[in-house]
Amino acid sequence: xxxxxxxxxxxxxxxxxxxxxxxxxxxxxxxxxxxxxxxxxxxxxxxxxxxxxxxxxxxxxxxxxxxxxxxxxxxxxxxxxxxxxxxxxxxxxxxxxxxxxxxxxxxxxxxxxxxxxxxxxxxxxxxxxxxxxxxxxxxxxxxxxxxxxxxxxxxxxxxxxxxxxxxxxxxxxxxxxxxxxxxxxxxxxxxxxxxxxxxxxxxxxxxxxxxxxxxxxxxxxxxxxxxxxxxxxxxxxxxxxxxxxxxxxxxxxxxxxxxxxxxxxxxxxxxxxxxxxxxxxxxxxxxxxxxxxxxxxxxxxxxxxxxxxxxxxxxxxx
Amino acid sequence: xxxxxxxxxxxxxxxxxxxxxxxxxxxxxxxxxxxxxxxxxxxxxxxxxxxxxxxxxxxxxxxxxxxxxxxxxxxxxxxxxxxxxxxxxxxxxxxxxxxxxxxxxxxxxxxxxxxxxxxxxxxxxxxxxxxxxxxxxxxxxxxxxxxxxxxxxxxxxxxxxxxxxxxxxxxxxxxxxxxxxxxxxxxxxxxxxxxxxxxxxxxxxxxxxxxxxxxxxxxxxxxxxxxxxxx
Numbered sequence: 175x176x177x178x179x180x181x182x183x184x185x186x187x188x189x190x191x192x193x194x195x196x197x198x199x200x201x202x203x204x205x206x207x208x209x210x211x212x213x214x215x216x217x218x219x220x221x222x223x224x225x226x227x228x229x230x231x232x233x234x235x236x237x238x239x240x241x242x243x244x245x246x247x248x249x250x251x252x253x254x255x256x257x258x259x260x261x262x263x264x265x266x267x268x269x270x271x272x273x274x275x276x277x278x279x280x281x282x283x284x285x286x287x288x289x290x291x292x293x294x295x296x297x298x299x300x301x302x303x304x305x306x307x308x309x310x311x312x313x314x315x316x317x318x319x320x321x322x323x324x325x326x327x328x329x330x331x332x333x334x335x336x337x338x339x340x341x342x343x344x345x346x347x348x349x350x351x352x353x354x355x356x357x358x359x360x361x362x363x364x365x366x367x368x369x370x371x372x373x374x375x376x377x378x379x380x381x382x383x384x385x386x387x388x389x390x391x392x393x394x395x396x397x398x399x400x401x402x403x404x405x406x407x408x409x410x411x412x413x414x415x416x417x418x419x420x421x422x423x424x425x426x427x428x429x430x431x432x433x434x435x436x437x438x439x440x441x442x443x444x445x446x447x448x449x450x451x452x453x454x455x456x457x458x459x460x461x462x463x464x465x466x467x468x469x470x471x472x473x474x475x476x477x478x479x480x481x482x483x484x485x486x487x488x489x490x491x492x
Numbered sequence: 493x494x495x496x497x498x499x500x501x502x503x504x505x506x507x508x509x510x511x512x513x514x515x516x517x518x519x520x521x522x523x524x525x526x527x528x529x530x531x532x533x534x535x536x537x538x539x540x541x542x543x544x545x546x547x548x549x550x551x552x553x554x555x556x557x558x559x560x561x562x563x564x565x566x567x568x569x570x571x572x573x574x575x576x577x578x579x580x581x582x583x584x585x586x587x588x589x590x591x592x593x594x595x596x597x598x599x600x601x602x603x604x605x606x607x608x609x610x611x612x613x614x615x616x617x618x619x620x621x622x623x624x625x626x627x628x629x630x631x632x633x634x635x636x637x638x639x640x641x642x643x644x645x646x647x648x649x650x651x652x653x654x655x656x657x658x659x660x661x662x663x664x665x666x667x668x669x670x671x672x673x674x675x676x677x678x679x680x681x682x683x684x685x686x687x688x689x690x691x692x693x694x695x696x697x698x699x700x701x702x703x704x705x706x707x708x709x710x711x712x713x714x715x716x717x718x719x720x721x722x723x
Contacts, residue, residue: 251688255539259690265680271687 180354183361183416184232191228195221223468224368231364235357239344240287242360246341247283253333253466253473254279260450261325266315270306274326278302279334286338289345298335303327332442332473333466339476340364346480348418348487355418362410362417363432363479367471370406370433371440377401391444399437406433419487428482432475439474443467523602530603531571531578538564538678539690542572545721546697547668549574553633554666554698556581557655559648559718560637561676563589564686569635569670570604572693583635584624586611607634621657634658635670638714642681648719651711659701659710666698669714671721694721 198218205211234242258271278298285294306326310319340363344356378398386394410429414422443466534540558569566583573581587608590600600606607627609620628634636658638651659667674691696717701710 255688255690258687259539259674259677263677268677268680268683268687269685272685275688 177352177354179416180358183358183413187228187361187365191221191224195225227364227468231361235361239341239353242344242357243283243287243341246337247280249465249469250283250334250337251275251279253337253464253469254329256464256466257329257333258326260446260452261329263325264315264317264322266313266317267310267322267326269313270309270326273309274302274306274330278305278330282334283338286342286345289342291342291345294338294342298330302330306330332470336473336477337469339480340472343476343480343483346483346487348483351418358416359418359483362413363476364472365413366406366410366429366432367436367475369409370402370429370436371471373405373433374398374402374437374440377405386441387445390441390448394437394441394444399434402437403430403433406430417483419483421486424482424486428479431478431482435475435478436471439470439472442474443470520602526599527578527603528575530567530599531575534564534567534571537686537688538568538675539688540568540572540675540693541690543692543694545694547695549577549695550666551577551580552666553628553631553662553664554581554668555634555636555655555658556668556670556695557636557638557651557714557718558670558672560639560642561646561672562642562679562681564675564679565637565642565672566606566635567604568675568691569672569693577633580631581633581635582607582628584609584620584637588612611640619657621654621661624658625661638711643676644681646676648715651715653707653711655714656701656707656710663701667700667714668698669696669717669721670694671696671718673722696721 198214198221201209201214202218205214230245234245254275263271282294282298282302285297307323310323340360343360343363344353346356346359348355348359374394375398377400378393378395381397381401382393382395384396385392386396386399407426407430410417410432411422411426414420414425417425417428420428556569558565566585570578570581570583583604583606585600585604585606585608587610589596590606590608591597600608607624609623624634624636636655638655639649640652643649655667658665671694672691673694674689677687677689678691679686699714699717705713
């Protein structure tokens with residue numbers, strides 16, 4: 175995977191991160207520039223999170239496909255932990271949850287690792303759902319039955335099923351591309367999602383007038399959504415050479431859709447957090463809230479990006 | 493807050509009985525390794541974040557008292573203490589549960605160095621409080637659950653009077669309130685397989701028995717100190 179495109183992409187991202195870090199540290203040491211110190215602090219903490227994300231991803235890429243699948247499996251496991259912790263469950267859900275954590279989640283990632291698209295695409299949405307419904311019924315507690323089973327299912331779909339489409343990108347056969355090409359594709363997706371997140375913030379700050387849903391999020395605006403989708407489409411078009419099967423217009427379309435989906439993911443998680451009366455999902459990475467706060471956009475964007483890649487790669491379903 | 497304590501010299505204390513663990517040479521290497529790995533496993537499984545609120549870890553003699561929600565409580569509190577403190581801290585546990593089976597017994601006696609209390613057979617001349625005080629001597633700390641047994645509803649129940657007698661007999665020991673959140677969902681009553689949710693252990697500022705404070709008032713104050721950590 176040491177071809178010129180991979181090096182260019184990684185060097186570009188590391189360079190940008192380095193410049194941003196220097197600016198962040200400069201602003202921190204010169205609080206007299208008239209910038210909000212809290213915003214500078216948030217910026218620096220975000221940067222720190224990205225450095226961690228980059229380091230972990232680079233290590234996984236270096237170790238290969240299996241290591242990357244395992245890494246995403248662990249992230250899913252932790253995100254699901256945060257999700258279920260925040261969701262009130264009853265004692266009747268305990269055994270169902272045990273199997274969800276220790277059987278369904280690991281087995282799903284094994285299927286992803288084995289590239290069994292035909293099985294893993296239905297395993298959680300169909301079989302895990304049926305199991306959870308039946309197991310909770312067997313436990314004999316029917317209070318708010320549909321509500322409880324829906325919570326577990328939503329957690330599984332968002333934290334495990336959707337996220338697993340990101341490492342599954344490594345398995346799509348692409349004509350004329352090496353495995354390095356697939357790794358670039360995954361990196362491309364994560365880069366676009368993070369960029370869309372930032373652009374959403376910037377456009378909302380600069381032009382934001384109309385809130386999408388004031389009760390759910392006090393800083394996500396329609397202007398931010400459109401601005402972020404357009405900027406992300408532009409970035410994707412400029413970086414089209416990094417993502418193997420895409421023509422520039424296809425990359426732009428993928429960027430646009432990824433930004434929309436990422437925004438939707440942020441809104442959804444925001445709604446859940448509002449309902450539970452919390453700000454963040456956890457405390458693992460300082461300033462980055464929980465794991466789930468960081469990956470919500472990736473979870474929503476990964477499946478559609480996967481299927482667009484499949485479509486444009488002309489692979490169809492394998 | 494000033495300590496209203498008279499420091500006890502070792503001579504004032506009844507001699508500590510020579511139990512297997514905690515003698516001059518300390519626990520064996522195997523037990524220490526088992527202790528370290530179990531502490532790591534407990535932390536990993538319970539995903540516990542540890543908060544010290546207006547309080548600091550310290551090797552001075554303390555009684556950590558907590559709400560009781562799960563069989564994991566004692567292990568998780570024990571594992572959330574820094575290692576130097578952990579080695580000096582002994583959980584108080586129910587004999588009927590921890591003496592069943594060889595593994596449990598070995599864990600309780602050798603690894604956690606627990607003080608096992610017979611809940612079914614409490615005698616006047618061998619009260620649990622005297623036993624605890626004799627076992628900890630003038631260096632060790634205790635983890636106790638003043639509710640006596642695990643809460644069924646999730647509410648924190650009334651405290652039993654043991655904590656009061658501990659405080660009265662040893663006014664120099666710091667009483668540290670501990671609140672355990674969410675562990676009852678990790679391993680509820682009557683379940684044996686854990687679900688790895690995230691829990692939170694909060695240590696609060698120490699308190700002492702005030703001069704002339706009535707038993708009921710003190711126990712109520714201690715209970716409210718635990719509830720206050722819930723936020």
